[in-house]
Each structure stands twice: as structure tokens, then as C-alpha cells.
């Protein structure tokens with residue numbers, strides 16, 4: 201478990217190295233080594249033996265011990281004294297806090313409106329199986345609280361990918377180095393998936409060609425051989441344009457299409473509608489670029505596509521991912537272990553989610569489901585029954601949820617009882633009635649799967665909980681006890697929960713036990729070192745084939761064959777809105793933050809400098825804006841103040857504001873989510889963060905906040 205590192209003769213001092221996992225919402229799930237000296241974490245490092253971590257951590261997490269030992273941690277339970285949002289609290293004991301929460305929840309559950317008035321709200325502050333989806337799920341199921349549809353990040357892409365491929369299974373990221381063409385599509389790999397980069401560099405040194413498709417010239421685009429910058433939300437059209445050329449020039453793999461797909465003929469005729477000229481007009485590209493890229497894609501083999509979630513935060517996000525996921529079947533790229541496409545490796549982990557979450561504890565009448573991407577509406581408009589209590593953990597919705605003005609209006613409700621379990625006094629915590637102090641990853645145990653590689657990683661507790669912090673699982677155990685929940689599963693320890701998660705006869709988990717994981721720190725799923733998952737079909741869809749034609753989507757009233765679903769807000773799809781708000785805003789992941797995590801820590805704040813918006817020189821000039829100006833970005837939903845960075849990194853018509861800043865550390869105490877909308881994606885009920893039209897104007901001196 202804990203490996204003694206060295207013991208110097210002095211019995212007072214101790215030094216040890218503990219195996220851990222990075223908990224953050226990132227595909228890389230790094231294996232970490234934590235150096236602990238006299239009960240303090242003094243250093244974290246990437247495990248040099250882990251084949252994907254390769255001994256380094258990203259800039260966000262490389263000083264994680266400073267997050268843990270930050271003077272700004274929430275130390276004790278707090279009860280609100282000031283107005284909601286004001287941030288004035290007094291210290292209370294855990295007993296007082298838990299008693300109050302339990303009594304409020306009991307009251308609501310026993311009222312005529314019932315437990316559906318209670319809304320849990322969580323996402324991936326930690327991705328550990330124990331601390332993010334075990335005791336919490338059991339507790340809220342047993343309580344009969346409203347269920348939460350966790351859609352804020354990836355649900356559109358997941359739905360689109362599954363409609364084509366069946367499960368989120370794709371090319372092994374450790375095989376990318378043998379590819380000859382790598383398309384990085386809607387992913388800023390260097391900022392948000394940096395451990396894939398060594399694979400790409402190795403491929404490059406073997407002569408591979410790297411294409412990056414992104415409306416913004418990112419760090420990743422800088423390092424690629426070619427950058428193609430379509431307008432946001434137009435990727436499905438681009439993919440159909442590639443298909444058009446591939447079919448027209450007879451470059452498809454006819455044998456693969458015939459054996460292993462459904463609907464090749466229908467897709468072929470759909471693609472005919474998307475000539476390079478038509479697609480060029482939709483995407484804001486040259487027709488020639490589309491033709492050239494199609495020929496490269498069909499002829500350079502193996503070819504692999506890395507898509508991430510950036511391209512699915514749009515109205516047609518599900519269909520975009522579905523459409524792109526058809527490409528490797530058209531060229532037969534799946535035949536090679538280094539070919540195909542990767543969105544997420546998540547579906548490769550055959551874990552026992554039922555044992556973890558225990559959905560069987562739910563009442564007979566299934567409680568309603570509320571969509572987390574519409575928190576503003578849930579708190580202000582839903583009345584069947586209204587939400588009367590909100591329990592937030594692993595998330596910071598006041599900063600990260602779309603349509604922020606609505607979210608804040610909801611959080612300000614005097615009759616809403618809000619609990620926030622947090623490591624720091626976030627924007628959300630300021631609106632709590634009760635704040636509970638949470639442990640960081642170094643203070644609790646967990647087990648992690650990954651969504652960007654094929655290893656399970658253990659996280660041993662490196663140090664005792666600091667101050668009065670408790671981990672999520674412990675808080676729900678204590679609340680369950682107070683609520684009188686008698687089921688045995690509410691007594692399970694964190695280690696028992698981890699054991700339950702991996703208890704399975706599935707061959708991919710053979711030989712993987714908690715003991716073995718504790719000994720090695722991490723273990724690769726029991727899969728061949730080199731494998732091409734769909735070389736001979738065997739897609740985990742109903743038909744067993746790659747579904748170019750999807751009867752499932754058809755039954756849901758969606759197009760059965762890929763087609764371009766335009767953004768909610770673009771010049772082409774919403775000309776009236778665009779008349780007032782002509783610029784397409786995207787607010788992608790900032791390099792030094794992880795969503796709003798780390799956006800309060802000194803090192804990362806120094807790196808990101810200040811909230812800014814990149815604007816193309818042409819758009820800037822038209823508005824009399826010069827580099828460094830303070831500007832106001834606004835639309836019908838709200839406005840926020842930013843610093844203008846005039847740069848060709850943003851293509852004409854598109855503005856880019858890396859996110860997510862804390863409201864209270866931003867000018868005017870609001871951030872970019874003032875401008876984003878609660879509209880959902882075509883599939884999966886996802887958030888549409890990168891589908892927002894805005895206008896930008898220079899802010900006059902006197903108006904600056």
C-alpha cells in the first residue's frame with residue numbers, strides 16, 4: 201500500500217511515497233507518486249513506470265500538494281449568516297450541520313410534495329469511482345430524490361458515438377504512434393489530453409501527417425502540420441463533404457462497407473448532397489481544402505481520428521460525432537490497430553456499476569429526472585414539485601453552468617435550502633445555507649478508471665484529512681445513518697466499494713483485484729497489447745455492424761442517416777439574432793485551469809493572467825478595438841467584461857474566451873457563462889456552451905468594473 205521510501209535515523213521524521221491517481225476530469229487519469237514528509241504532502245510527480253503517464257504531470261496538477269495545503273481550504277462546516285451570495289458564514293460542528301441537513305431532507309421527503317423536491321447536483325470534481333458515483337448515488341436513490349441527468353460535458357458526443365459504434369470503445373491511444381495520418385478534431389490535445397502528445401510526436405517522427413481541425417488556432421494547431429479552421433458547429437457538414445469526395449473518387453473500402461456496416465447506400469446518397477462547394481460555404485473553408493483532406497484521409501494508412509468534446513457543445517453535437525465516427529468504416533481504417541477513431545475509452549471498462557450505485561434502491565415510482573445543463577430552469581421554473589433543496593458536491597455550477605443569470609436567480613431564492621460540499625469557497629459555496637469541508641485527493645482513498653487510456657489506477661490516502669474535512673462517501677454514510685437507512689450497503693467502506701466495482705467475470709478484468717492494484721498502483725485491462733477492436737466488424741451495436749443507418753435514431757425521430765444539423769445560433773441558422781450579435785463565441789478549456797478548478801490558485805492565475813477574449817484583427821478593427829482594450833461581450837442573456845486580445849488565432853467571425861474563470865475573481869463578478877444558453881443538443885440532452893452569438897464593444901473608461 202504505502203511504500204517506505206527512506207527512513208533516516210531520526211525517528212521523529214518520516215518520508216514515504218504513496219501511489220495516487222489524478223482525480224480530475226481529464227482523459228489522462230495520471231498515475232501519481234506523492235511524497236509525504238512528516239504527515240505533509242511535499243511533492244507530487246507522474247509515475248515514470250506508467251506507460252501513459254510517462255513520469256510527468258500537466259501544469260495544472262504538477263503542484264497538487266499546494267492545492268491540498270492551500271490556506272484557502274474550507275476548514276470547518278459553515279452556516280450562512282449573510283445574504284445568499286454574500287459569503288458570510290459562521291463555523292458550526294459536523295453534528296450540527298448533518299443534523300440540520302437530515303432534518304430538512306426528512307421534512308421534505310415526508311411532505312406532500314415528497315423527496316423529488318430534493319435535487320442532487322454533482323459532476324466530476326473528482327472522477328474516482330468511490331468519491332463520485334457510489335455512496336452518493338445510493339443515498340439519493342434510497343431517498344427518492346430527483347435524479348440528475350449529468351449532461352454538462354459529454355452526453356451528446358457519447359450518444360452520437362454509440363449510435364454509430366455501439367459503445368465508447370475506440371482505437372487504443374497507445375497505438376497512435378504507428379499511424380500515418382492523425383486528425384485531431386475538436387480537441388486541444390496539448391492543453392487537455394497532453395499525455396497523448398508523446399504518441400503523436402512519435403508518429404510524427406515516423407513521418408505521420410498531423411491535421412488539427414479547430415476554429416481556434418490552439419497550441420495543438422501550432423504544433424500540427426496543418427490547421428483547418430471551420431466555423432463552430434459545422435463539423436458534420438465537413439465530414440459529409442469528405443465522404444462526398446471519397447465516394448465520388450471511388451476511394452472507399454467497398455469490402456469493409458459491405459461486410460461490416462449497415463446503410464452504406466443511404467449514406468452514399470446523403471453524401472452526394474454535400475459537394476465540397478456547398479460544404480465550403482457552410483464551414484467557411486475553401487472547397488479545395490476539403491478535397492485535399494478527403495484524398496489524404498482515404499489514402500494515408502493507418503489513419504486515426506482523435507475527437508474530443510469540443511466539437512459536440514453545439515446544437516448538432518450528437519450528429520457531428522456520429523457523422524465523424526462513420527469515417528473509419530468508409531475507408532476501412534478500423535482494419536489496423538493504429539487506425540480508427542477515439543472519443544473515449546470509457547466503454548472498454550466492464551465495471552460493476554450496479555453494485556457501485558445500487559439503482560435498485562430507488563422507490564417503485566421512479567423519481568423524475570432533472571437535466572443539470574438546465575439548472576437555471578430547474579431552480580426557477582420547475583413546479584411539479586418545485587426544487588426546495590439542492591445538494592452540490594464535485595461541481596461549481598454558479599461558475600460552470602450555462603445561462604448564469606438564471607442559475608444565480610435560482611441560487612438566490614430565499615426558500616431554497618442549499619448544501620455545498622467543497623474544498624474551496626467557490627462561487628457556488630457563497631450561496632449555500634450549509635457548507636461542508638471536503639477532502640482533496642491526497643486525503644482519501646479511491647479507484648479510477650480512465651477515459652483516455654486502458655488502465656485502472658489506485659489512489660491511496662497519502663495524508664490524514666486536513667482541518668475537519670471529510671470525503672464524499674463518508675458524508676453520505678453519516679447522512680444515511682441519520683436518515684435511518686438500514687440497508688447494509690450504507691455501511692460499506694471505501695475499500696469494499698472499490699472491490700464491488702471490479703467484481704466481475706468479464707475477461708478484461710481477469711486477474712485484477714484490489715490487492716493486485718494496491719501492489720502495482722495501476723493495471724492495464726486484460727486486453728492484448730495490440731488489438732484492432734473492429735478489424736472484423738463485431739461492433740457492439742444491435743446489428744453487430746457499424747450503423748451508418750441507425751434505426752434507433754429513426755425511432756427517436758432523429759435522422760437515421762448522418763446529416764448536418766446547424767448550430768442554434770449562427771449567421772446562417774439565426775440571421776435575425778446574428779444581425780444584433782454577429783460573432784460566434786466559443787469558451788474552450790483554459791490551459792492552466794481545469795474547468796473552474798485551479799482557477800483560484802496563485803500559480804495557475806498567473807499563467808492565465810486575466811479573463812480575455814481573442815478577436816480577429818478584422819473584427820476588432822470594425823469595432824475600433826485594439827489589443828489590450830477592455831471590452832464588453834453581450835447578448836440577450838447577459839454580458840461580461842473581458843480584455844481583448846487581437847489575434848488571428850481566432851478566425852474571422854469567431855471570438856474565443858478560454859474558461860472557466862471564477863465569477864468573484866472576474867470583473868463585475870460574472871464570467872462568460874452569462875452568455876451561454878440552456879438550449880440542449882440534438883442527442884443526449886447536452887449543454888451547448890460553444891453555440892452562442894454575441895456582440896463585443898469597447899468599454900468606455902468610466903464603465904469599467
Ligand SMILES: Nc1nc2c(c(=O)[nH]1)N[C@H]1C(S)=C(S)[C@@H](COP(=O)(O)OP(=O)(O)OC[C@H]3O[C@@H](n4cnc5c(=O)[nH]c(N)nc54)[C@H](O)[C@@H]3O)O[C@H]1N2
Nearest residue numbers: 386387388391392432433508509510788789791793794795
Ligand atoms: N487544461 C485543461 N484541460 C482540461 C480541461 C480544462 O478546463 N483545462 N477540462 C477537462 C474536461 S472537463 C474536458 S471535457 C476535456 C475537454 O477536452 P477538449 O474537448 O479537448 O477541450 P475543449 O476545450 O472543450 O475543446 C477542444 C477544442 O475544440 C474546439 N472547438 C470548439 N468548437 C468547435 C467546433 O465546433 N468544431 C471543432 N472542430 N472544434 C471546436 C475548441 O476551440 C477547443 O480548442 O478537457 C479536460 N482537460
Ligand SMILES: Nc1nc2c(c(=O)[nH]1)N[C@H]1C(S)=C(S)[C@@H](COP(=O)(O)OP(=O)(O)OC[C@H]3O[C@@H](n4cnc5c(=O)[nH]c(N)nc54)[C@H](O)[C@@H]3O)O[C@H]1N2
Nearest residue numbers: 323324325326353593594595596600621638787795796797
Ligand atoms: N463556458 C464554459 N463553461 C463550461 C465549460 C466550457 O468549456 N466553457 N466546460 C464544461 C465542462 S466540459 C464541464 S465537465 C463542466 C465542469 O464543471 P464542474 O464539474 O463543476 O467542474 P469544476 O469547475 O472543476 O468544479 C468541480 C468542483 O468540485 C470540487 N471538488 C473536487 N474534488 C472534490 C471532492 O472530492 N468532493 C467534493 N465535495 N468536491 C470536490 C472542486 O473543488 C471544484 O470546485 O463545466 C462546463 N462549463
Ligand code: SF4
Nearest residue numbers: 222226229230258261
Ligand atoms: S489533469 Fe490530466 S494531464 Fe493533468 S495530471 Fe491530471 S490526468 Fe494528468
Ligand SMILES: [Mo]
Nearest residue numbers: 225352353354
Ligand atoms: Mo468536461
